[in-house]
Amino acid sequence: MTNFSIYMVGVILAIGALGYGAFALGVDPMWIGIGVAVLLGLGLMGAARKAGIGRDNPDNARGPNNNPQNRR
Numbered sequence: 494m495t496n497f498s499i500y501m502v503g504v505i506l507a508i509g510a511l512g513y514g515a516f517a518l519g520v521d522p523m524w525i526g527i528g529v530a531v532l533l534g535l536g537l538m539g540a541a542r543k544a545g546i547g548r549d550n551p552d553n554a555r556g557p558n559n560n561p562q563n564r565r
Contacts, residue, residue: 497543500543500544
């Protein structure tokens, strides 16, 4: 398994536990869904950052310095 997938498995397990806890406390399911969506988005961004997606291949990176004409 890659670092990205291990990180995402952990994020999904944590979100599931938090969602179950919120359900057990009687939180409205709409708010649980909103919280899950936000946490999943943050987890995805964190996993991509930790795994280095976009940094390994300079052609994949974005930014002002990634113009092929500026490369030497």
